[in-house]
Amino acid sequence: MTPTTLPRSDPYGAVTCLRAGPENGQGAPVVLIHGVGMQAAAWGPQIEALCLTHQVIALDMPGHGGSAPLPGWADLPEYVAWLHEVLQALDLGPVSLAGHSMGALIAGGYAVSQPEDTARVALLNGVFRRSAEARAAVEARAAEIRAGSFDLETPLARWFGKGAADQHARAQVAKWLSGVNLEGYAAAYTAFAHGDSTYADGFSDIACPLLALTGDGDPNSTPAMARAMAETAPQGRAVVIEGHRHMVNLTAPAAVNAALRDWLNTEGEPT
16 A cells, blocks of 8 residues: 555645555556544555455545645535545546445535546445434534543444454554544544435435445444435445444455445446
């Protein structure tokens, strides 16, 4: 994997990413966007697998890793606009776009608002039309984070089980969370808290292949949400991986990579 900094003009500033691909330089582009508190390296197992056949670009989200934060308290559409600016600068043409958690909200919003630039979209552990109770809980957490409260153990306990694979991934994730930029984390979490319905009405217009994947033990990005996203999109497919939670791409990498390969080999059909 090659760390790369893309110099950006105002208002977005620098964007950092990891890039990898076949030695011959061939392969269609796949763009990966991580979740709140993570960084591009959180896609490690997927980069390693997919770079054998595709040009993989894993972006650091604004305010995460080496990417500059967005100005002020940005809402989800501003993160989607940031992604559009980055992809236009990279000049990749239509891309296969995968996002995890907050990254799934950005990827879904991009597929709705920029259909001509989206070859296919994969939404891992995404949220979709939360219940009023779930929305109130996540908005309360967002307010606590903005007030300066940083609780490492609560998300880790929610995201991981007790198995060996979970504990190994938990140690990695704890390291990334511990080093996060708190302002970037608070801004992204606030957008995440308010963004579950922002583009939901547009999912019925996503004409490209859509994969919605989650773990059956994820209490927030639930199997019901994954199925609802897949059922709403004309070419949607839901995959629920048993025995795993929110960081399923790290705890069940073989199953996730297999689902992503199937998704990458799915050709869009006229709708």
